[in-house]
Amino acid sequence: MEFKLSNITWGRDIVDLYPDIYINGGNYGECNLRYGFEFQEGWRKIVEEFSAVADSLVTHLKYTGIQPDAFVRACIFKEKFGQLTWQGNDNLIYPFNELFRAYESKIENKSLHTCEVCGEWGKLQQNGWWAVRCKVHEQRNYLL
Secondary structure: OOOOOOOOOHHHHHHHHOHHHHEHHHOOOOEOOOOOEEOOHHHHHHHHHHHHHHHHHHHHHHHOOOOOOOOEEEEEEEEEOOEEEEEEEEOOOOOHHHHHHHHHHHHHHHHOOEOOOOOOEOEEEEOOOEEEEOOOOOOOOOOO
């Protein structure tokens, strides 16, 4: 499956930085994400943070010998009902799997007060559909 960027170019940067999370088996060009990142650039920093933490955790588990086969793979990163939603799979062992689930929840909650358009502080609102917008972007509808 090819990585589909639609109209975003920053998604390729994240995939390039964290290929073990986003590319099947490390084979460049076969991205796990079905349609790329399905949200706007305002949440880019949240996803970069998530990716860095996931990559660090897996690296630590592998190179300390705690879990040499550890992995985290992203399948879907999208906006749903105004919130950043992550779906993927991993094989993390206890207690690391529980810690990672808690971190996923933290990231999703962080998106609920981050403008999806620009990344500034925002609030969840409904204007035809649910979205998190700052004061500058609250009256506008932004589509991918």
